[in-house]
Amino acid sequence: MTLHQMPAEDAKPAYNYAYLDEQTKRMIRRALLKAVAVPGYQVPFGSREMPLARGWGTGGIQITAAIIGPADTLKVIDQGADDTTNAVSIRKFFERTANARTSEATEEATIIQTRHRIPEAPLKPGQVMVYQVPMPEPLRRLEPREAETRKMHAWAEYGLMQVKLYEDIARYGEITKTYDYPVLVNDRYVMAPSPIPKFDNPKMHMSPSLQxxxxxxxxxxxxxxxxxxxxxLDFEDHPFRIQSWSQPCGLCGAADSYLDEVVIDDRGGRMFVCSDSHYCETRRAQGHRGTMLGDAAASGLVQPSSPHPEEAAGAAVSKDDPVVSGASTSILRDAPDGAPQDEGSREQRM
Amino acid sequence: MTAQDMISPGFSDPVFQSQAAFRALLAALSEPGTGQRVAAEIAPPEGLASATATALLTLADYETPVWLPAALRDGAAGAWLRFHCGATLVDDPAEAAFAVIDGAADAPKLSAFNPGTDQFPDRSTTVIVQVAGLEGGAAFTLSGPGVPGNRRIAPQGLRPGFTAELRENGALYPLGVDVVLTHGDGLIGLPRSTRIGEAR
Known part of the structure; x- marks a missing residue:
């Protein structure tokens, strides 16, 4: 086996800090400064080849690489969860290339790279959200030519988007877009908020954090x-609404968070759980109990993990909720492909 | 070799000093009116404030033409920029990606720089305005993106009519130049999206 020499366990490749070379970082940094000066305008930049496929968050990774420093704590979420493939890989990437301090706690993080969600915990001043965006052009499905969409943005010619939303109402009685719901930024540019559920759109408005x-x-x-x-975007007689659910989170009982539908058996059984895994775990550690936590543990959907004794000891447990052994649990699930799930949700006026 | 020909050093640790300086610039332009500091300990060439020199080291390279006043361009600052950044020094303000001006000098006006085009407003000049102080001067208010409510700044040593120039620049939105006021190692961002209120 002399042909395949295995590198030593601790051998790290000799990349620059945070993988990108300094010239690339300067280029991205210049683009970022112009982007914050014209909110919502899409600045072209020289996107580099990254050591993972396009479509796996390379845009977000390049931004994070250009801004991260030794003082930062990085959190990475994928559809709200810290423990899914994309989030784990990106976190490891920055641990390896930038020696980054990482955390799953929203309040500890200074940089939160996200795919398709905004955390439930309120963001704070000084935090930076980095979104991975598959399709930055909100008008692309209406007008495929870049030269034309560029003119539409230049002249704030957004009638086509309003017509599209109107046609939804005419055909279905409501605007059917449930994720990547277009927004108007600073009363000037129509912007794609990335495929976050429209549930998260209101969190962007006047957010104290840089996005x-x-x-x-x-x-x-x-x-x-x-x-x-x-x-x-909406109409006076059809105001914007976010999703709501007929039941709270099955694990932590939260009624104010975005819920994913999880199929739990092949007989039609299902449950709704928080998409934000850290939020759900924090609530359970505080003693909140959902109605299906016991069932979920029994059917192997939830795995008891090492409890936090100091939190569990002081946690108040409500009497009418089933209590399972193990103060803290973590849910096992896979990252769903494509858009956030909406099935089972219904519309409610904001 | 005269003192003017001597080129002073740039960053001693380019990766982390430029990262820290960039975060200060990002904070300055995303939260207009907040005072930010660049901590980099560099010896800037004559005529450039520490914050100006750090910003240029962080952002300028062979892709970004830089405009400097003639005295700086032909002096130590020009040689320093060419050496450390590899930046082209241009004569026409409208060609510049970055420019350094003296806040008290009469020319060039902000309108002399490139405001970008309607389809590419990002191709505008970032103008670094060196001032005599970031506080203690005539106050005016800011509002717009990055500013909750109003914010008040009072930079010293700006030429008469500079706030009017800022207002004209803001009226071009989404076109217009982005301004960074620097003094010592402090800086304040005034992007084109910021609305300039009346003096108080």
Whole structure:
């Protein structure tokens, strides 16, 4: 086996800090500064080849690589979860190339790279959200030519988008877009918020944190400075609404979070659980109990993990909720492909 | 060799010093009016404030033409920029990606720089305005993206009519130049999206 020499366990490749070379970082940094100066405008940038396929968050990774430093704590989520493939890989990437301090706690993080969700915990000033964006152009499905969409943005010619939303109402009685719901930024640019559920759109409006968007394949960067007006497009007689659910989270009982539908058997059994895994775990550690936590543990959907004794000891457990052994649990599930799930949700006026 | 020909050093640790300086610039332009500091300990060439020199080291390279006042361009600052950044020094303000001006000098006006085009507003000049102080001067208010409510700044040593120039620049939105005020190692961002209120 002399042909295949295995590198030593601790051998690290001699990359620059955070993988990108300094010239590339300067280019991305210049694009970021122009992006925050013109909120919602898509700045073209020279997206680089990354050691993972386009479409796996290369835009977000390049932004994170250009901004991260030794003082930062990085959190990475994929559809709200810290423990799914994409999130784990990206976290490891920055642990390896930037020696980054990582955390799953939203409040500890200074940089939160996300695929398709905004955490439930309120964001704070000084935090930076980095979104992975597959399709930065909100008008692309209406007008395939870049030269034309560029003119439409230049002249704020957004009638086509309003017509599209109107046609939804005419045909289905409501606007059917449930994720990547277009927004108007600073009363000027129509922007794709990345495929977050429209449930998260209101969190963007006047957010105290800086929000950066990177589309690696489409080679665009755009941004929302803190305290920027972000309005979901709607009509006076058909105001914007977010999803709501008929039942709270089955594990932690939260009624205010975005829920994923999880099929639990092949006989039609299903449950709704928080998409934000850290939020759900935090609530369970505080003693909140959902109605299906016992069933979920019994059917192997939830795995008891090492409890946090100091939190569990002080946690108040409500009497009418079933209590399972193990104060803290973590749910096992796979990252769903494509858009966030909406089935089982119904519309409710904001 | 005269003192003017001597080129002072740039970053001692380019990766981390430029990262820290960039975060200060990002904070400055995303939260207009907040005072930010660049901590990099560099010896700037004559005529450039520490924050100006650090910003240029962080952002300028062979892709970004830089405009400097003639005195700086022909002096130590020009040689320093060419050496450390490899940046082209241009004569026409409208060609510049970055420019350094003296806040008290009469020319060039902000309108002399490139405001970008309607389809590519990002191709505008970033103008670094060196001022005599970031506080203690005539106050005016800011509002717009990055500013919850209003914010008040009072930079010193700006030429008469500079706030009017900022207002004209803001009226071009989404076109317009982005301004960074620097003094010592401090800086304040005034992107084109910021609305300039009346002096108070």
């Amino acid at each position: 950066l968007f990177g589309a690696g394949r489409e080679k665009r960067i755009y941004a929302l400075p803190p305290y920027t007006s972000v309005k979901s």
